[in-house]
Amino acid sequence: MPAEMLRAESNLYLGLLLSIGGALIAGWLIYFAVRFRKRQRRRELKSTPLPVERRAILQRNVPVYRRLPPDLQDELQGYVNVFLHDMQFIGCAGLDVTDEMRVTIAGNACLLLLNRHPDRFAGFASILLYPDAFVAPEVEYDGDVVIESDSIRAGESWHAGPIVLSWSDVRQGIEDHVDGHNVVLHEFAHKLDEESGYVDGLPILREEEHYAEWAAVLSREFDALTERVNERRNDVMDAYGADSPPEFFAVATETFFERGDLMRRHLPDLYAQLRRFYGVDPAAWG
Numbered sequence: 001m002p003a004e005m006l007r008a009e010s011n012l013y014l015g016l017l018l019s020i021g022g023a024l025i026a027g028w029l030i031y032f033a034v035r036f037r038k039r040q041r042r043r044e045l046k047s048t049p050l051p052v053e054r055r056a057i058l059q060r061n062v063p064v065y066r067r068l069p070p071d072l073q074d075e076l077q078g079y080v081n082v083f084l085h086d087m088q089f090i091g092c093a094g095l096d097v098t099d100e101m102r103v104t105i106a107g108n109a110c111l112l113l114l115n116r117h118p119d120r121f122a123g124f125a126s127i128l129l130y131p132d133a134f135v136a137p138e139v140e141y142d143g144d145v146v147i148e149s150d151s152i153r154a155g156e157s158w159h160a161g162p163i164v165l166s167w168s169d170v171r172q173g174i175e176d177h178v179d180g181h182n183v184v185l186h187e188f189a190h191k192l193d194e195e196s197g198y199v200d201g202l203p204i205l206r207e208e209e210h211y212a213e214w215a216a217v218l219s220r221e222f223d224a225l226t227e228r229v230n231e232r233r234n235d236v237m238d239a240y241g242a243d244s245p246p247e248f249f250a251v252a253t254e255t256f257f258e259r260g261d262l263m264r265r266h267l268p269d270l271y272a273q274l275r276r277f278y279g280v281d282p283a284a285w286g
Contacts, residue, residue, distance in 0.1 A: 068072075
């Protein structure tokens, strides 16, 4: 091949490589610019107080908010801003989703983010909201027999998918705010559990050395709850927590935030684990 043709071919390959390299560099620059803008926007939202009308919704519909110290109230407002920016609310069965519904759900959910890192719910961006309890298909296995049925639900957390909530049950949970029942806290606790890749009652803890103690305490307390439920002498946590380790963690989370003083007195080891995980001390809020 003549030298001129070799040089031309080399120049062609070099041009292609430069073009591809330039496109890759441009792509990376765009990617990092978008991520930077998102982080910057999140910082702005977290530092912005909620409008007066939204703060009034927190006062009405997030009973724990009224007990929070002022610094945690401010922090919660920032998380609510980010949550409302990130999450899409979808009304189902004809429900018209209002701002009061959005702020109420955001305020209760973001209690789980106070003093935590990462400080957001990852892996999903949609909340399906029904006016009342909804019907969900349920599959059970008895050996080789598959049993399919319908189940009435107040809430549901889909793995790697949205959260589904009943607005009437959300309202019921906030009207009696010391009964240990809060469907928003329950379902969003499942989302924290899911961050490890499994829904097994073992979320990502703050430190590696915490796992052994967490496993020991929660296993012991799960067995103790199961025993109390079977003996009909359970009075702190809801009996549904004995259904499985994931449900135990979710029910324990509801109890921790709504009946913290009771949990600290009767289940001190469990309370201590949740206090370390969530980084807050509800029993001290009065």
